[in-house]
Amino acid sequence: MAMKTKKRIPLQKTIWCKIRYWQLLHDLTDDELAMYLNCSTRTLQNYDHDAKNLTLKTVDTFLCVNELTLEELMTA
Template identity: 45%
Template sequence: MKAKTKPYTFYMVIWSNIRRYQYLNELSDEALAKTMELTTRTLYNYDHDPSALTLKRVQLFIEHSGLDIEALISA
């Protein structure tokens, strides 16, 4: 039986691009959490369900990273 997959949402695109930036720039989870004013537990929760990601958190990340919103929404 084939497992059902979740549709790829806008939140998933943004969150995966944030995680990609983190990986490419060798940021720890603690550093990313501090940047976004979150706990590391919240980062793990976003890994499972990024729909809770708010614009405030995205804005904090953008201000720190120097990326623009277009870079975050490109797949």
């Protein structure tokens, strides 16, 4: 029996969408978010296009700076 392949959203994209949602909730500019992630605004645009280069270090930096857990971010 052939299983249907479901298209799924990669984990990096899911996390990136949650970070962008958090940014929206806290009314932050791209410059402020870039500061939290320790990257450039150009990198944010690259993540918007394709989040495959979003690293655990970047996510961890964001979580530490904002005193969040991954669970809190993902359930926001």
